[in-house]
Amino acid sequence: MIEMKFVTILLKGLKETVRDKRGLAMLLLFPLVFMVVFGYAFGAGSGGNTPHDIVVLNEDEGTTRSYLGEVERTNFGENFTRILTDLKYENSSTHMFIIHNQTREEALDSLMKREIGVIVTIPPHFSKSMEALINFTVREEVAKGIGQSIIESVDNRTTRSYLGEVERTNFGENFTRILTDLKNANNSTYMLIINNQTGVLVTIPANVSKSMGALINFTIGDEVVSGIGVDGGLEQMSLPVVSNINSTVEIEGDPSYMEFGISQSVIQAVLMRYETEVRQRVVEDVKLYFPEQGGLESRLGGEQFLAISIVSVSGTEQFTAFDFQAPGIMIFALLLLAVSSASVLARESEKQTLSRLKLSLMSPFDLLLGTLIRWAIIALAQVAILFGTAVLIGFHWTGGFSSIIVASLVGVIAGIASVALGLILASFAKSESHASNMGTLVAVPLSFLMGAFFPIEAEGLIQIMPWGQAVIALRSLLSFGNPISDVIVNIEYMIVQTIVLFSIGVFLFSRSRFKAE
Numbered sequence: 001m002i003e004m005k006f007v008t009i010l011l012k013g014l015k016e017t018v019r020d021k022r023g024l025a026m027l028l029l030f031p032l033v034f035m036v037v038f039g040y041a042f043g044a045g046s047g048g049n050t051p052h053d054i055v056v057l058n059e060d061e062g063t064t065r066s067y068l069g070e071v072e073r074t075n076f077g078e079n080f081t082r083i084l085t086d087l088k089y090e091n092s093s094t095h096m097f098i099i100h101n102q103t104r105e106e107a108l109d110s111l112m113k114r115e116i117g118v119i120v121t122i123p124p125h126f127s128k129s130m131e132a133l134i135n136f137t138v139r140e141e142v143a144k145g146i147g148q149s150i151i152e153s154v155d156n157r158t159t160r161s162y163l164g165e166v167e168r169t170n171f172g173e174n175f176t177r178i179l180t181d182l183k184n185a186n187n188s189t190y191m192l193i194i195n196n197q198t199g200v201l202v203t204i205p206a207n208v209s210k211s212m213g214a215l216i217n218f219t220i221g222d223e224v225v226s227g228i229g230v231d232g233g234l235e236q237m238s239l240p241v242v243s244n245i246n247s248t249v250e251i252e253g254d255p256s257y258m259e260f261g262i263s264q265s266v267i268q269a270v271l272m273r274y275e276t277e278v279r280q281r282v283v284e285d286v287k288l289y290f291p292e293q294g295g296l297e298s299r300l301g302g303e304q305f306l307a308i309s310i311v312s313v314s315g316t317e318q319f320t321a322f323d324f325q326a327p328g329i330m331i332f333a334l335l336l337l338a339v340s341s342a343s344v345l346a347r348e349s350e351k352q353t354l355s356r357l358k359l360s361l362m363s364p365f366d367l368l369l370g371t372l373i374r375w376a377i378i379a380l381a382q383v384a385i386l387f388g389t390a391v392l393i394g395f396h397w398t399g400g401f402s403s404i405i406v407a408s409l410v411g412v413i414a415g416i417a418s419v420a421l422g423l424i425l426a427s428f429a430k431s432e433s434h435a436s437n438m439g440t441l442v443a444v445p446l447s448f449l450m451g452a453f454f455p456i457e458a459e460g461l462i463q464i465m466p467w468g469q470a471v472i473a474l475r476s477l478l479s480f481g482n483p484i485s486d487v488i489v490n491i492e493y494m495i496v497q498t499i500v501l502f503s504i505g506v507f508l509f510s511r512s513r514f515k516a517e
Helices: 005-019 021-041 076-086 104-112 126-145 171-181 208-223 258-289 321-335 337-350 353-359 364-392 401-428 432-449 459-464 466-479 484-514
Strands: 052-058 063-067 070-074 097-100 118-122 152-154 157-162 165-169 247-253 306-312
Touching: 052 076, 052 104, 052 258, 063 126, 070 126, 076 097, 076 118, 076 126, 076 258, 104 118, 118 258, 126 247, 126 258, 126 306, 171 208, 247 258, 258 306, 321 337, 321 364, 321 401, 321 432, 321 466, 337 364, 337 401, 337 432, 364 401, 364 484, 401 432, 401 466, 401 484, 459 466, 466 484
Parallel strands: 052 097, 052 118, 247 306
Antiparallel strands: 063 070, 118 247, 152 157, 157 165
């Protein structure tokens, strides 16, 4: 019988795995927690319908216009803003945009901090351009309604519809007849004799009828400005005058930012659809007065009155995704200090080092203060190394030397907060491996929830944790180049939160490791 030693090894390994319930739990829970964290951070369960934050600066002055006999005051900029506000995802009650009411200076600041994706600026003459668009469409459709000719070239003839009558005309024959019938002042003698003899040769081109038809079309569209009967009544109207007013809607933002790409494409599509629907509505209104002639189709094109300009905001032209993520990576590295410090403290307890230190009359304060200073120095070195590496590989640092000093302070505070977290974890760990697994289980997902790599919707959680405040402060100082005064509040919150966290850690660790043994 063949001895199956691998079965013995297999059974031994399975028994050890099952007995180490804490280690097994960490092994199974780690990917599960990662799945939950990513789902929470990036909108799982919401159907992917996440509103996009934008600012609309409506500078439109509005217009007073007369449309089909009605005089009204209209601000098309407000109408377009209302459309963006009310826009929802298909088959959903979720709005596509959250429009913030901010000044231009506030909007630019929010854009730099990536609190919004785009700034939409509606120009002062937006309504006048829309009015010009409407007037152009009215003139175009009315001209068709009263009998725009349809020209078909058949040899040197024309078949056309003029004021509802279809007729076949050869303008070359008409002109020849005029020459033939032309007489002198006494109306007694013909001025010309038309024959095949030598004399003056007059050649009438093949497309003369088509040219005359085009002349008639132009005259109809340009000259019919009054005396138009409405529904058979006697009301008199004059066609609107088309002003040559063009407006450009500006969409500003950072082209490297994903939110900008999504938002600006949707806004462009909405504006184009808005323009098209205005044209279509005008066409439908005009047709109420002038029923469509057979064979005539509305042309939704023509003159261009609105344009869109994509503007890269100053200071973001070279801003990359790495510029946004680099400060977050620094905080992620500092959060990993919780894993290292928890493992070290658990090892000290597991190897009875703490018991021997207690015999030397060392107080918990001495142990924790020494540990704290050690990891604070490591945190400072880590921030310096990571910042230098980031700059070398392309990080666009926008702050001055003072911003590095303050960023180092932020890093030290974040490192102390991580040590405090390590104290809490070490209080519950039974071994070094348990502390390491538990620290990884907590620190890595927490870095995502703090917005270290990507912006998330959980703003409340970011605000109450020191690492979230650290991410905001470092991005403000190093990525966006904001003044130090902008992060003072964040640093104050960090200090208070770290003191609270460290106090909890000292209490739990002292109670579990010094008094219990």
